[in-house]
Amino acid sequence: MSDLKYCQGPDCHTYTTQDRLKGTKPNKTYQTRRRSSFYYGNSNFCDQRCLYDWVFKYIEQGLDHFGRTTKAKHLTEQNSWIKDYDYENNDYENKHYVSINRITKERRPLTEEQYGDNNYTLNTGE
Numbered sequence: 094m095s096d097l098k099y100c101q102g103p104d105c106h107t108y109t110t111q112d113r114l115k116g117t118k119p120n121k122t123y124q125t126r127r128r129s130s131f132y133y134g135n136s137n138f139c140d141q142r143c144l145y146d147w148v149f150k151y152i153e154q155g156l157d158h159f160g161r162t163t164k165a166k167h168l169t170e171q172n173s174w175i176k177d178y179d180y181e182n183n184d185y186e187n188k189h190y191v192s193i194n195r196i197t198k199e200r201r202p203l204t205e206e207q208y209g210d211n212n213y214t215l216n217t218g219e
């Protein structure tokens with residue numbers, strides 16, 4: 094019970110569903126949903142409506158804070174590496190990890206450790 098957390102939707106408590114109605118009569122109120130885990134917004138929101146309520150409320154502040162895109166970004170040889178894996182000869186026991194350049198189509202082998210390392214990349218530019 095100690096790991097329950099609240100939905101971060103600013104209006105969660107205003108949606109009058111039965112599961113939000115809590116407390117004992119005559120003091121029952123609709124309350125923010127509280128659960129051990131959520132499926133939306135990096136596990137912070139009980140549903141898509143609450144996620145979008147938060148986005149609509151805070152999106153301008155967020156963009157101002159973290160910086161807006163003010164010019165086109167470009168996909169180049171330097172920033173187009175993605176990680177992937179495949180199987181050789183339909184041998185589904187053996188994954189082959191690979192970096193693929195989406196511009197040049199070059200493929201370079203990866204170790205499983207490099208594949209799982211979120212900080213490992215061949216990309217050198219934004």
Ligand SMILES: [Zn+2]
Nearest residue numbers: 100105139143
């Ligand atoms: Zn909610």
